[in-house]
Amino acid sequence: MLSQTLLAAEVAEKGGLFDFDATLPLIAIQFLLLVAVLNALFYEPVTRTMDGRSDYIRTTQAEAQDRLDKVVALTRQYETEISQARLKAQQLIAEAEAAAARIRSEKLAVVQAELQEKLEAARVRVEEEKQAALSQLQQQVDAIAAQITQKLLGSTR
Template sequence: MTQWIFLAAETATEGGLFDFDATLPLMAVQFLLLAAVLNAVFYKPIGNAIDQRDSYVRTTQAEARERLAKAERLAAQYEQELASARKQAQATIAAAQSEADKLAAGQLAEAQREAQAQREQAQKELEQQKQAAMSSLEQQVDSLSREILQKLLGNLAA
């Protein structure tokens, strides 16, 4: 081992700090071979994978944009349909309410007419009963006044 150290020390003194003999071109060729091997083994597959992933991301983004646009169109369409359905429902409710109001007004008018007729009928019956009571009272008053007159006249004549 010490022999190797001495041998290295002897060669180091020959060229100085940098030795530009045949090792420089050999190192350049080794570097280029290493770069070519690394490019073929690692960089091209990684580049292909990156390109594939990039194309996948781009197609996915394009599909997502299309889906988003379709979803926005459907949302707008559904909003319009919902608005028209609400208007139609409000119109139906208004028509039903109007019809119910007319029906209620008609029934109220009919009930008022019936109540008026019943009131008039009751007034007529009361008037008839009043007339009957008055005639009955007149007969009783007449009979009482005759009895009183007979008693008065009978007491005077006797």
């Protein structure tokens, strides 16, 4: 046992704290091999998955932006179509109101003309009846006046 302790003390004195013999390149090779294995087994699939997700997110975002642009364009198109339809509807309403007013005024003119004709015919008939009544009254007045004159003259004779 004593010999082993002396041997260990001798080895420790040779290299000191750092001993750069064949173990350093061996540890470096082990480290590089470990990095290669970790890269192949863990980091590459994770990186591939993250790249795939990034691509998916980019494409989804681009598609969403395209859809949003289409929606905005369709919204503008529909708003212009709606405003044009409203203008057309207002024009149709104005035309219909004008046509209704024109028809109403034409019918009113026709009715007023008919009324005027009927009033004129009634006035003429009333005038004729008045003249007939006046002439009849005049005859009766003349007949009564003749009777009165005859009675007055007949009683004085």
